[in-house]
Amino acid sequence: MANPSILILAGDGIGPEVMAEVKKIIGWFGTKRGIAFDVTEDLVGGCAYDAHGTPLTDATMAKAQEVDAVLLGAVGGPKYDVLDFSVKPERGLLRLRKEMDLFSNLRPAQCFDALADFSSLKKDVVAGLDIVIVRELTSGVYFGEPRGIFTEGNERVGINTQRYTESEIARVARSAFELARRRNNKVCSMEKANVMESGILWRQVVQEVHDKEYPDVELSHMYADAGAMQLCRWPKQFDVIVTDNLFGDLLSDMAAMLTGSLGMLPSASLGQPMANGRPKALYEPVHGSAPDIAGQGKANPIACVLSFAMALRYSFDLGDEAARVEKAVEKVLADGVRTADLMGPEGGKPVTTSQMGDAIIAALDASL
Ligand SMILES: NC(=O)C1=CN([C@@H]2O[C@H](COP(=O)(O)OP(=O)(O)OC[C@H]3O[C@@H](n4cnc5c(N)ncnc54)[C@H](O)[C@@H]3O)[C@@H](O)[C@H]2O)C=CC1
Numbered sequence: 253m254a255n256p257s258i259l260i261l262a263g264d265g266i267g268p269e270v271m272a273e274v275k276k277i278i279g280w281f282g283t284k285r286g287i288a289f290d291v292t293e294d295l296v297g298g299c300a301y302d303a304h305g306t307p308l309t310d311a312t313m314a315k316a317q318e319v320d321a322v323l324l325g326a327v328g329g330p331k332y333d334v335l336d337f338s339v340k341p342e343r344g345l346l347r348l349r350k351e352m353d354l355f356s357n358l359r360p361a362q363c364f365d366a367l368a369d370f371s372s373l374k375k376d377v378v379a380g381l382d383i384v385i386v387r388e389l390t391s392g393v394y395f396g397e398p399r400g401i402f403t404e405g406n407e408r409v410g411i412n413t414q415r416y417t418e419s420e421i422a423r424v425a426r427s428a429f430e431l432a433r434r435r436n437n438k439v440c441s442m443e444k445a446n447v448m449e450s451g452i453l454w455r456q457v458v459q460e461v462h463d464k465e466y467p468d469v470e471l472s473h474m475y476a477d478a479g480a481m482q483l484c485r486w487p488k489q490f491d492v493i494v495t496d497n498l499f500g501d502l503l504s505d506m507a508a509m510l511t512g513s514l515g516m517l518p519s520a521s522l523g524q525p526m527a528n529g530r531p532k533a534l535y536e537p538v539h540g541s542a543p544d545i546a547g548q549g550k551a552n553p554i555a556c557v558l559s560f561a562m563a564l565r566y567s568f569d570l571g572d573e574a575a576r577v578e579k580a581v582e583k584v585l586a587d588g589v590r591t592a593d594l595m596g597p598e599g600g601k602p603v604t605t606s607q608m609g610d611a612i613i614a615a616l617d618a619s620l
């Protein structure tokens with residue numbers, strides 16, 4: 253039987269730096285666990301634009317559709333800010349998400365014990381935190397039409413459209429309820445039903461799906477602005493949060509800080525089941541290309557490593573191996589290994605991206 257296939261799209265900025273550490277772990281699984289993957293690599297984002305004049309070629313798109321899982325680093329950077337939006341690096345990622353139909357983006361925010369003291373929130377607020385934000389990923393204001401910058405009279409107007417169909421809301425709601433059943437049976441849905449029609453429909457559909465199909469799950473609704481406040485005030489009141497594309501983007505960056513750093517948050521973007529029964533999937537850290545630290549060996553690779561752990565769990569049915577990677581990360585943090593983002597100004601000497609990867613490999617070795 254063929255090995256499971258992975259397409260690596262490391263992208264721009266710190267993307268290739270954090271992905272290099274995941275490649276070490278993929279190699280480790282081949283040599284130490286006898287679990288081999290067929291890995292191919294390609295370009296996405298600014299590097300694809302530089303090579304091909306587009307942030308994602310049709311050939312790369314086709315490869316992404318064929319593999320068992322895509323691993324992505326990050327896209328974008330100031331060099332590309334001058335480009336028309338149609339060819340911006342971020343557009344390559346949006347195309348992948350849309351054409352692979354990755355409607356359910358799981359963004360777990362877990363505070364490792366060793367980092368509970370480091371968070372900018374009080375220790376008792378974040379210690380033991382383990383929540384998942386389920387972000388709708390293929391619709392909403394990042395995709396709605398009309399969009400663009402137009403001229404009206406003698407001035408320009410920038411337009412984006414928040415648009416959600418009933419079926420788009422229902423399917424992401426189902427994925428949140430299914431996840432809740434595997435966790436603590438509790439979902440909070442966030443929108444702005446007080447000021448947006450799409451929010452009113454969101455609340456109605458989530459409630460309908462709940463009442464018809466998941467009455468056993470505890471469901472609450474919150475306006476997303478109040479939800480942001482509650483997420484900072486007492487995040488442990490939540491378990492699964494389901495929300496739209498834009499609010500999910502903002503709330504998950506915020507949730508990252510509950511865990512200590514944006515460099516800690518992984519994600520899995522899941523679509524419909526493929527022939528092998530596993531969902532079509534792309535795994536990526538929640539963070540971006542971090543141009544301010546790119547090329548300096550400062551990036552924290554843990555978000556990317558934990559995204560690979562999610563791939564082991566969701567795409568390769570290797571839940572025990574995923575837990576092995578997560579425990580290795582837990583161990584290195586408990587041992588005090590820290591990249592710069594996990595240290596305050598008074599902290600000691602941080603490790604480099606590559607040293608953090610090596611420490612995780614050593615912890616994996618120790619797990620055998
Ligand atoms: N999925 C993706 O590819 C995403 C791409 N972007 C793009 O990335 C570029 C930069 O965006 P920003 O707003 O600066 O967001 P960013 O997430 O790249 O960085 C925000 C801050 O967090 C820090 N940071 C991020 N990841 C880190 C890591 N692994 N280790 C240590 N520190 C880390 C950065 O140094 C920076 O100070 C933009 O072009 C943006 O569009 C932004 C978010 C997601």
Ligand SMILES: CC(C)CC(=O)C(=O)O
Pocket residue numbers: 342345346501538540
């Ligand atoms: C397309 C990305 C640049 C948007 C983003 O920030 C994210 O998906 O987290």
Ligand SMILES: [Mg+2]
Pocket residue numbers: 501502505538
């Ligand atoms: Mg974001």
